[in-house]
Amino acid sequence: MAGDARTLIEQAVRRLLEEVPALKPLKLVVGVDLIGGRSDLQSFRLELPAVDVRKDLATDARVRVEMRREHFNPLAEDGTLTAWHKAYDVGRLKATGVQQYLQLIGQVVAKEEERRRLRKARHGV
Numbered sequence: 001m002a003g004d005a006r007t008l009i010e011q012a013v014r015r016l017l018e019e020v021p022a023l024k025p026l027k028l029v030v031g032v033d034l035i036g037g038r039s040d041l042q043s044f045r046l047e048l049p050a051v052d053v054r055k056d057l058a059t060d061a062r063v064r065v066e067m068r069r070e071h072f073n074p075l076a077e078d079g080t081l082t083a084w085h086k087a088y089d090v091g092r093l094k095a096t097g098v099q100q101y102l103q104l105i106g107q108v109v110a111k112e113e114e115r116r117r118l119r120k121a122r123h124g125v
Contacts (some may be wrong), residue, residue: 003060004070005034005042008076010053013046019081019113025049028101031058042069049120063097087111 003011008087009032017024032053045058058064071092075083087093095102 003077005072008057009044009046010051012076013051013053014081016078016081016084017051020109022108022112023048023105026105028063029061030059031061031064032066033064034069034072035066036069040069049056050075054100061097063095063101066094066096067092081109081112085113 026048028048030048032044032046034042034044036042043055043057045054045061046052047054067087071087075087079087084093088095
């Protein structure tokens, strides 16, 4: 069952930071926009590394993430890094903002995914 959006955002971010520990020290303000049906928009301000989530327009955000609520809820509840990456690749998750931050996050995620592939190959999984 879906929880409130603020709690789901916090839960999802904490899980992703556990999967990609290299992102834990990143100091960044992210605007999170969840789009519901009929022009319903919920905006949140996510501050890292503290994982502080507040309902706010996040006018100081360096990165903005946008996603429809029906796609966000299942990912937030139990999505893995791979599932989030797939959502981004197919356009269900949109990220905009300062290009240097977006590139840095992309590079760190790619390196983590490569480490996982190598571990699986080594262990024959």
